[in-house]
Amino acid sequence: MSQDLPGRMLRLLSLLQTRRTWTGDELAERLDVTLRTIRRDIDRLRELGYPVEGTTGTAGGYRLAAGADLPPLLLDDEEAVAIAIALRTATRGVAGIEETAVRALAKLEQVLPIRLRHQVATFQAAAPLPVPWSTGPTADPSTLALLAAACRDHETVTFTYRRGSGETGRCRVEPHALVAADPLWYLVAYDTEHEEWRLFRVDRLTDPAPTGHRVTPRALPAPDAAAYVAERLAAAPARYTLHATVPADAATVRARTYSLPGRVQPVDETTSTLDLAADNPRHIAEQLLGINLGPDDTIHGTPELAPHLERLGRRLLRAARALTRHSENGDSQGTGTRRE
Structure with missing residues (x-):
């Protein structure tokens, strides 16, 4: 038995854990051994209890199947x-x-x-555990795991999807990638029925099922999945909108409003334009808190947004006046926690 056998088998097991399926020739090339040696090493892994399956087809190959026990993972x-x-x-x-x-x-x-x-x-x-500020929709971990595997293996999946209107329907898609846009998860996939790329919120997705049908990956109409999600979210219709000219450079406005790419455009080195859109007026209000807006005649948007912003403004003004009165009366408790 070769003295390098234990190390080679560990490398073989590591390769099997990194990809769904390998051909024998690919494994032999990676490990710089013969195909016959690969077959013998596969048999040894099986004897040790690792569920290595042989696949059929034009190329054939090997894959590490799910077993009764979780096999050891090899991590660098x-x-x-x-x-x-x-x-x-x-x-x-x-x-x-x-x-x-x-x-x-x-x-x-x-x-x-x-x-x-x-x-x-x-x-x-x-960096201790994060404080759970958000209490919004959450995705099911088993659903995320199934979709992640389908993206990796380029395997078509079906699921039931609930649109924002409440309408539900069955979808069949070719998954491309999962993207986290705090606090939501999105699936970027090609809809085979409508023959178009779509964006799916994972928290609205139920009963996902792999079909066993693998496809050749399609070219995404964007530089990457994250850019695609940002573009689609920015272009999505919303109940409330606001456009304003801001007396600050574009980088500062993006940082202070947490805006998606494309929502902030530079005018010059000290001025930029800001486009906000949301179905919840509170989201727009929260983004505006970090910046100073320009002249009134440069602010446009949905008139129905105005009373929501006005109510928030009155609440903040009332809180400010109360603090001022306490300060004037010498009634300050001085117990507030400073936030940087």
Whole structure:
């Protein structure tokens, strides 16, 4: 038996865990061995309990199937640290994942080498668990996992989808990518029935099912999935809109309003235009709090938005006047927490 056999089999197992299916020739080339050696190593993995399946077809190949027990995962240093950090932070927008993530993190940290455990501990000290500010819609973790696998394997899936109007229908799509746009998750996919690219909110998606049918990936009509999501969200119709000229450079306005790409356009080095749109007027109001608007004649938008902004303005003004009165009366408690 070759002295390099244990290391080669570990590398083979690692390759099988990184992709759905490998041909024998691909594995042989990666490991710089013969196809016959690959077959023998596959047999040894099976003897050790790893469920390696052989696939049929023109190319044939091997894949690591789901087994009765979860097989050990092989991670390099960077992957292990990345997963640990992700488990500390990836709790928003996914239903019921907080406790599960903490349990998984505890198991991972138990087996981390000391050098990597120190890196994770340093991050935890500097960045504790996030405060759950958002209480909006959340996605089911099992649905996300199924869709992620379908994106990876280019496998067509079906599901029931509920539109914003409440109408539901069955869809058959070719998944391309999952994109998190806090706090929502979106599926970018090609709708085979309507023959067009579409954007699906994962929290409105139920009963997903893989079809077993794989397809050749299509070219996305955007630089990447994140850009596609940003473009579609920016172009989506909304109940309330506001357009304004802002006396600040575009980079500052984008940062302070958390606007999608394309919503802020530069006019010159000190002026930019801002386009906001939302079905909830509170979202627009919150974005406006971080900036100073320009002259009144440069502000346009949905008239129905005005009373919502006015009510918010009155509430803030009432709070400011109350603080001023307390200060004048020497009644300040001085117990507020400073926020940077």
